[in-house]
Amino acid sequence: MAAEMGVGQKSKDNFDRAWLVFPDGTSRVTIDRDPTPLYVERGIGSYLFDVDGRRFVDLNCNFTTLIHGHAFEPVVEALTSQLQRGSCFANPTESEIELAELLCRRVPAIDRVRFVNTGTEAVLFAIKAARAFTGRSKIAKLEGAYHGAYDWVEVSQAATPANWGDPIAPQSTAFYRGMPTSVLDEVVVLRFNDVESVRRLMSLHADHLAAIIVDPMPSRGGLVAPKPEFIAAVHEASRANGILVISDEVLNLRQSFHGASARYGLVPDLVTMGKIIGGGLPIGAIGGREDVMKVFDGSAGRPLLPQGGTFSANPLSMTAGLAAMRHLDHVAFAHLETLGDIVRDGIGRAISIRNAPLCVTGAASLFRLHPCAKTPNDYREIYPTPAGATLMKQLTRFFADNGIILPHGAAASLSTPMTRADAELIVDVFAGFLDSHQDLLDAIEAFNRPM
Missing domain, CATH: 3.40.640.10 (Type I PLP-dependent aspartate aminotransferase-like (Major domain))
Incomplete structure (x- = not known):
């Protein structure tokens, strides 16, 4: 199992430089790093390209801001x-x-x-x-x-x-x-x-x-x-x-x-x-x-x-x-709603088929994954166990390794340039994660099992 999210050499070089000018090597506490952040060179539509030339489907969209994707x-x-x-x-x-x-x-x-x-x-x-x-x-x-x-x-x-x-x-x-x-x-x-x-x-x-x-x-x-x-x-x-x-x-x-x-x-x-x-x-x-x-x-x-x-x-x-x-008209919102339903329904089916101790929440163009089987009602019910936190970190890594930026511990968001194929890719990668991380799923199941 990977010890960290894979990043290219240019991202690592940039992070080394950043430590010389920022208190923790980053300009804001919200930047995901595992342990090195991914440095971005450009974005177009629903995709990000890092400084090492790799392409990612962007589910962060600058913390849900870019509803039309990049360079609209x-x-x-x-x-x-x-x-x-x-x-x-x-x-x-x-x-x-x-x-x-x-x-x-x-x-x-x-x-x-x-x-x-x-x-x-x-x-x-x-x-x-x-x-x-x-x-x-x-x-x-x-x-x-x-x-x-x-x-x-x-x-x-x-x-x-x-x-x-x-x-x-x-x-x-x-x-x-x-x-x-x-x-x-x-x-x-x-x-x-x-x-x-x-x-x-x-x-x-x-x-x-x-x-x-x-x-x-x-x-x-x-x-x-x-x-x-x-x-x-x-x-x-x-x-x-x-x-x-x-x-x-x-x-x-x-x-x-x-x-x-x-x-x-x-x-x-x-x-x-x-x-x-x-x-x-x-x-x-x-x-x-x-x-x-x-x-x-x-x-x-x-x-x-x-x-x-x-x-x-x-x-x-x-x-x-x-x-x-x-340009964010009724047609655009209907498109986003459809994509969101495909992702949430597909993830829900993948969880159900495998009886995995996870759930998905959200609405419209937003979704979030939780390491608990029962849909939560509030903040206390989504507070992660150590096993749950480990699983979510591995989930973010797995998505990145498969060309998708999934925010860690936050809302994932879809954008208007995304297609049905993008939505189905998200579901497929999630299913692949479940199939390859049974040990972590078992750890959560054991933690949640009544004594």
Whole structure:
């Protein structure tokens, strides 16, 4: 069995250079390395090419961003034209109005929009908007859910069995050493799909809660579908107590033409967006009800919530995003839905035929694999055993060795240039992994077997 993912000599040489300028040899903690990262030379369509000339089907798509794959021609043409006219201005441009109009038309919960530069910024300002609107400071969030690099939403993002506490009243846990205890005190942690705890804890803290932030299908939480009764409980508790609902769709806006909230029946007051709306360039956006978004209104003086940014609504991101979103029509979403069904159904059949202790979750163009036989309900149920973690690492290696980039411990995503043949290849490689790693599957089965 391979001890590590095979990488070429140029990737190894680049990593040696990188250690001289980056604290751990990488520029961001999210880069997969095993132990050497794969350095990319270029991308085209659904494929990546590394610096050693090898081709891979890309299921990462820069963490689900590239819904049209790499070097999407309409985006390339739009950016080339815009670069010739200028890259950024202190003044507004028509493209920002056009992209905002598109988002307001598509997403039912959005009346008004403000643009920022990242998904983290979008979440940051959505929470600030909720505080400004309600006059309250606390927020509620789901255990294990990722919402970017903002202290309050990082609480309990990486909780473990050693510190996550009572199942009916999860403990607020620090994400990094030195996180202020005051931040922990201002976050109410809930379990995804736990109806009773949502009702009880939101009511208990109602006087101080500005908002509950919900990813309709949290990737780090397992890419598990929300139960209708959970969505109903969020609505009930928030409306009864004057708490705003923030739907974080930075990742999951790609779940349908109208976004994830519309797919699952969530009616938010604010929506955060990013990734696919930028066409591959940095972007973030906050949208929502007109009265809530009024906190950004500076037309009559200092707004309740000032929001700016040198590169917010920059014309490159606006232009690229507009080109990408215009081509992300109903036909494109139907194609992605079909590909997703082929992959998830095929993986499910492969698991069932072999009675393997794994499962697959996800929806639309997203899927995630878990080293457990039973479909999980939340973050605690997908937390891997040592045997499970080993198996998932080997799975990523096996896929890479067979020409597919599969994210480790995160959502895998499909893109519009992918074909049925690509989807079937994913299923075939997964089946090949099951057939060649029976020892690891047996280890998981033994660990999960009742004593």
